Amino acid sequence: MESTAVSHIRTTFKALAAADDGGIGVTRSFYSILFAKYPGMREIFPAVMEMQADRLLDAIAYIVENLDDMDKVQSFLVQLGRDHRRYGITEDHFIAVGGTLIATLERFAGTELWTEEVDLAWREAIALIAAVMLGEINASDAPGVWTGTVVEHKQVLQDVAIVRLQLDQPMSYGAGQYVGVSVPSRPRMWRYLSPAIPANDAGQIEFHIRRVAGGWVSPAMVRGVTPGERWNLSAPLGSLGVDRTTGRDQLMIASGTGIAPLRAQIMEMAMRGNNPRVHLFVGGTYPCDLYDLETLWQLARTNPWLTVIPVSEETVNPWWHTDPAPVTPPGMSERLTGKLGEVVAEFGAWEDRDIQIVGSPSTVQTIKYRLQAKGTPMDNVRHDPLF
Missing domain, CATH: 3.40.50.80 (Nucleotide-binding domain of ferredoxin-NADP reductase (FNR) module)
Structure with missing residues (x-):
């Protein structure tokens, strides 16, 4: 993106964040408008939206902060697109989200701040985000969601459990990556967990889970799990791993x-x-x-x-x-x-x-x-x- 467009976006985002409790009101308003105009999209999201609003704001802030480093932004968006396979996202969803985000930003910015140049800059950024994410969503034939059965739940501390699952089909992930996990007692609420063993052809996977104080999902994973439960897992994300090319x-x-x-x-x-x-x-x-x-x-x-x-x-x-x-x-x-x-x-x-x-x-x-x-x-x- 051109430096002028990047400047317009950063100035707008900074002003909205400063005027509205860090931008939380903008994201909550965005979801209200989105669900009112496109009620069918509500079923994609969890029942409790506080964490979702925070994640949206964090993602936008990260993109805005790094718009002058497109390699970094693209890498982030590829990961985000891969993560969104679990929702069955299509181009129509991106059109709905992009239009709603523009309308929300314009409403909060007001006519003095939301100029034609600012509008064009944000539309360019949103089009870029959609193109990269949608490209990643459509680039792979891999499942959007893996399913597995809990075969063992071991309480190792009051607030830590080790959970082992047998996946219905093996998942190919790099040692060091993480996946989204959803449990039946918290539908559509996902927690990111890192497998504690390498990927294998038998479809075995193990997670180490700590209960987060005030968390919605982790308490159910640590204390409320029984063998036989069916869990959902999303595509692997992250880039941690041993880089052998450095020789270090x-x-x-x-x-x-x-x-x-x-x-x-x-x-x-x-x-x-x-x-x-x-x-x-x-x-x-x-x-x-x-x-x-x-x-x-x-x-x-x-x-x-x-x-x-x-x-x-x-x-x-x-x-x-x-x-x-x-x-x-x-x-x-x-x-x-x-x-x-x-x-x-x-x-x-x-x-x-x-x-x-x-x-x-x-x-x-x-x-x-x-x-x-x-x-x-x-x-x-x-x-x-x-x-």
């Missing part, structure tokens, strides 16, 4: 259930004969939060290129956790105490490593800050989008 060794940093996509990568690497060195830091608040440590130690004992360093902020478990802590096997790193980012940074800048960080948005940002302060090149650091 790996630093992997996981907080809590963020271990899942990194463990899947390590398991996949264990099937190969030649691998770079991997230092894996896995952290939690309490020692018990390192629930998958024994599995990681087993991987390290049989793969000399892997070093696992456990980290916890507290030295002892909370009173309500009565299971004994795992005994550190000979040759394995003892658990360190401290905040994960600070501990990793104490080892140095890791400037010769490719670095992956997985955890909550706040945790990822904190670890990045600690590494940057130590002198770590941020070009070497990767993580999934933080919204």
Whole structure:
């Protein structure tokens, strides 16, 4: 897009966000207009719309922020289009959404701000978004939704469960990617989860799920699941994975259930004969939060290129956790105490490593800050989008 059009879009978006509680009112108004004019589209969306409105606003903000880097925008839109296969989206849906978004923006901007040039700039941007997303939706014969049966549900902590499913047909995903998951008790409400094992021809898949306080979906996944349930999964997304073209060794940093996509990568690497060195830091608040440590130690004992360093902020478990802590096997790193980012940074800048960080948005940002302060090149650091 031309710089003038980009400037018009950014100025409009900034003004609307500043005048309307960060833009939340715009997105909520957008959905009200959309459902009133196209009532058939309501069934695509979840019953509770607060999270959906936030996601729309975050997506628009990301696109607006990066309009002068079209490679970055296109990559994001390709992922977004792939994710929207699960809804059965067609060109008619894009026409309805695009027209409604223009009408909503114009209503909130007013005649003084919404000039002909601004209108043309937004229409160009929306046409670009629709073209890339629709192209990705139509580019693949892969299913929009996979279905699977829960075969095991294991409660490993009060707020963490491991769930294993048998898919009706295998899903091809890269170790490190994530998928949207919907459970029968929360129809049309999706939670993104990373498989904890590599893809396989048998259609087996495993998720590590933490209950999010105030969440709509995760409590049902952690506490309300029984074997035999039927789950829906969307197309795999994300770009995490071991980049072998760089020739660099790996630093992997996981907080809590963020271990899942990194463990899947390590398991996949264990099937190969030649691998770079991997230092894996896995952290939690309490020692018990390192629930998958024994599995990681087993991987390290049989793969000399892997070093696992456990980290916890507290030295002892909370009173309500009565299971004994795992005994550190000979040759394995003892658990360190401290905040994960600070501990990793104490080892140095890791400037010769490719670095992956997985955890909550706040945790990822904190670890990045600690590494940057130590002198770590941020070009070497990767993580999934933080919204």
